Amino acid sequence: MDNLTDRVTRFIYLEADLMDEHRFDEWLACWSDPLLYWVPCNTEDTDPSRQVSLIYDDRTSLENRIARLQSPSAHSQTPRSRLRRVLSNIVINPQETGEIEVSSNFILAESRHHRQNIFAGKNLHTLIEKDNKLLITQKKVLLIDNDDYINNLSFIV
Secondary structure, eight states: OOHHHHHHHHHHHHHHHHHHTTOHHHHHTTEEEEEEEEEEOSSSSOOTTTSOEEEEEOHHHHHHHHHHHHSTTOGGGSSOOEEEEEEEEEEEEEOTTSOEEEEEEEEEEEEETTEEEEEEEEEEEEEEEETTEEEEEEEEEEETTTTSOOOOOOSOO
Protein backbone atom coordinates (compact mmCIF):
# COMPACT_ATOMS: atom_id res chain seq x y z
CA MET A 1 0.00 0.00 0.00
CA ASP A 2 1.29 3.47 -0.78
CA ASN A 3 1.52 6.04 1.98
CA LEU A 4 -1.70 7.91 1.06
CA THR A 5 -3.71 4.71 0.76
CA ASP A 6 -2.42 3.46 4.10
CA ARG A 7 -3.07 6.79 5.88
CA VAL A 8 -6.58 7.20 4.46
CA THR A 9 -7.53 3.59 5.20
CA ARG A 10 -6.32 3.87 8.80
CA PHE A 11 -8.22 7.16 9.17
CA ILE A 12 -11.49 5.62 7.89
CA TYR A 13 -11.08 2.68 10.29
CA LEU A 14 -10.29 5.07 13.17
CA GLU A 15 -13.43 7.09 12.46
CA ALA A 16 -15.54 3.91 12.61
CA ASP A 17 -13.96 2.89 15.93
CA LEU A 18 -14.56 6.34 17.46
CA MET A 19 -18.25 6.18 16.51
CA ASP A 20 -18.63 2.60 17.78
CA GLU A 21 -16.99 3.50 21.09
CA HIS A 22 -19.06 6.71 21.55
CA ARG A 23 -15.86 8.77 21.66
CA PHE A 24 -17.70 11.78 20.26
CA ASP A 25 -15.22 14.53 21.15
CA GLU A 26 -12.42 12.65 19.38
CA TRP A 27 -14.76 11.93 16.46
CA LEU A 28 -15.70 15.61 16.15
CA ALA A 29 -11.98 16.47 16.10
CA CYS A 30 -11.74 14.45 12.86
CA TRP A 31 -13.88 17.07 11.09
CA SER A 32 -12.93 20.31 9.38
CA ASP A 33 -14.74 23.60 9.71
CA PRO A 34 -17.00 24.06 7.79
CA LEU A 35 -18.43 20.55 7.47
CA LEU A 36 -21.42 18.66 6.13
CA TYR A 37 -22.73 15.40 7.60
CA TRP A 38 -25.62 14.13 5.49
CA VAL A 39 -27.82 11.02 5.67
CA PRO A 40 -30.47 11.40 2.93
CA CYS A 41 -33.76 9.57 3.02
CA ASN A 42 -35.99 8.14 0.29
CA THR A 43 -33.33 8.39 -2.43
CA GLU A 44 -29.59 8.90 -2.55
CA ASP A 45 -29.53 12.26 -4.32
CA THR A 46 -32.34 14.34 -2.91
CA ASP A 47 -32.17 18.10 -2.67
CA PRO A 48 -31.77 18.67 1.08
CA SER A 49 -33.16 22.19 0.77
CA ARG A 50 -36.43 20.78 -0.61
CA GLN A 51 -36.72 17.26 0.82
CA VAL A 52 -36.38 15.75 4.26
CA SER A 53 -33.08 14.15 5.26
CA LEU A 54 -32.49 11.78 8.17
CA ILE A 55 -29.50 13.97 9.08
CA TYR A 56 -28.25 17.17 7.45
CA ASP A 57 -25.80 18.75 9.88
CA ASP A 58 -23.34 21.61 9.68
CA ARG A 59 -20.80 22.08 12.48
CA THR A 60 -23.25 23.73 14.89
CA SER A 61 -25.93 21.08 14.32
CA LEU A 62 -23.41 18.27 14.71
CA GLU A 63 -22.02 19.77 17.93
CA ASN A 64 -25.59 20.06 19.25
CA ARG A 65 -26.30 16.42 18.28
CA ILE A 66 -23.20 15.28 20.15
CA ALA A 67 -24.07 17.40 23.20
CA ARG A 68 -27.51 15.73 23.30
CA LEU A 69 -25.95 12.26 22.99
CA GLN A 70 -23.52 13.02 25.83
CA SER A 71 -26.21 14.47 28.08
CA PRO A 72 -27.41 12.35 31.01
CA SER A 73 -30.94 13.13 29.86
CA ALA A 74 -30.43 11.41 26.49
CA HIS A 75 -33.11 8.82 27.21
CA SER A 76 -33.05 7.53 23.66
CA GLN A 77 -29.54 6.27 24.45
CA THR A 78 -30.08 4.98 27.99
CA PRO A 79 -28.58 2.45 27.98
CA ARG A 80 -26.21 3.29 25.14
CA SER A 81 -26.39 1.27 21.99
CA ARG A 82 -23.59 -1.21 21.56
CA LEU A 83 -22.26 -0.70 18.06
CA ARG A 84 -19.90 -2.51 15.71
CA ARG A 85 -19.13 -1.63 12.12
CA VAL A 86 -17.51 -3.67 9.41
CA LEU A 87 -16.04 -1.64 6.55
CA SER A 88 -15.09 -2.95 3.14
CA ASN A 89 -14.46 -1.94 -0.46
CA ILE A 90 -12.56 1.21 0.48
CA VAL A 91 -11.85 3.15 -2.71
CA ILE A 92 -9.64 6.25 -2.55
CA ASN A 93 -9.70 8.91 -5.28
CA PRO A 94 -7.36 11.88 -4.80
CA GLN A 95 -8.66 14.97 -6.63
CA GLU A 96 -6.66 17.67 -8.37
CA THR A 97 -8.18 20.16 -5.90
CA GLY A 98 -6.29 18.44 -3.07
CA GLU A 99 -9.44 16.81 -1.70
CA ILE A 100 -9.56 13.05 -1.30
CA GLU A 101 -12.80 11.29 -2.12
CA VAL A 102 -13.29 7.97 -0.34
CA SER A 103 -16.12 5.50 -0.69
CA SER A 104 -16.63 2.43 1.47
CA ASN A 105 -19.35 -0.07 2.21
CA PHE A 106 -20.42 -0.81 5.76
CA ILE A 107 -22.51 -3.11 7.90
CA LEU A 108 -23.43 -1.64 11.28
CA ALA A 109 -24.81 -3.84 14.05
CA GLU A 110 -26.58 -2.09 16.92
CA SER A 111 -27.68 -3.88 20.09
CA ARG A 112 -29.87 -2.22 22.68
CA HIS A 113 -32.56 -3.53 25.06
CA HIS A 114 -31.91 -7.14 23.98
CA ARG A 115 -32.67 -6.24 20.38
CA GLN A 116 -30.31 -6.15 17.44
CA ASN A 117 -30.65 -3.94 14.38
CA ILE A 118 -28.54 -4.18 11.26
CA PHE A 119 -27.86 -1.19 9.03
CA ALA A 120 -26.00 -1.39 5.73
CA GLY A 121 -24.92 1.19 3.25
CA LYS A 122 -22.18 3.20 1.64
CA ASN A 123 -20.09 6.00 3.12
CA LEU A 124 -18.90 8.82 0.88
CA HIS A 125 -16.20 10.86 2.58
CA THR A 126 -14.49 13.98 1.31
CA LEU A 127 -11.21 14.50 3.14
CA ILE A 128 -8.65 17.26 3.19
CA GLU A 129 -5.17 17.35 4.64
CA LYS A 130 -4.42 20.22 6.99
CA ASP A 131 -1.21 20.53 9.01
CA ASN A 132 -0.30 16.97 7.98
CA LYS A 133 -3.59 15.67 9.41
CA LEU A 134 -6.57 14.23 7.55
CA LEU A 135 -9.94 15.87 8.23
CA ILE A 136 -13.47 15.13 7.01
CA THR A 137 -15.10 18.04 5.19
CA GLN A 138 -18.14 16.08 4.08
CA LYS A 139 -19.65 12.70 4.84
CA LYS A 140 -22.69 11.30 3.11
CA VAL A 141 -24.14 8.05 4.42
CA LEU A 142 -26.32 6.16 1.95
CA LEU A 143 -28.38 3.64 3.89
CA ILE A 144 -29.69 0.90 1.60
CA ASP A 145 -33.10 1.06 3.27
CA ASN A 146 -33.38 4.84 3.55
CA ASP A 147 -36.83 4.68 1.96
CA ASP A 148 -38.16 2.38 4.70
CA TYR A 149 -39.09 2.89 8.36
CA ILE A 150 -35.97 3.36 10.48
CA ASN A 151 -36.47 2.97 14.22
CA ASN A 152 -34.67 5.31 16.65
CA LEU A 153 -31.60 6.44 14.75
CA SER A 154 -30.27 8.12 17.90
CA PHE A 155 -26.61 7.28 17.44
CA ILE A 156 -23.97 8.27 14.93
CA VAL A 157 -24.18 6.26 11.69
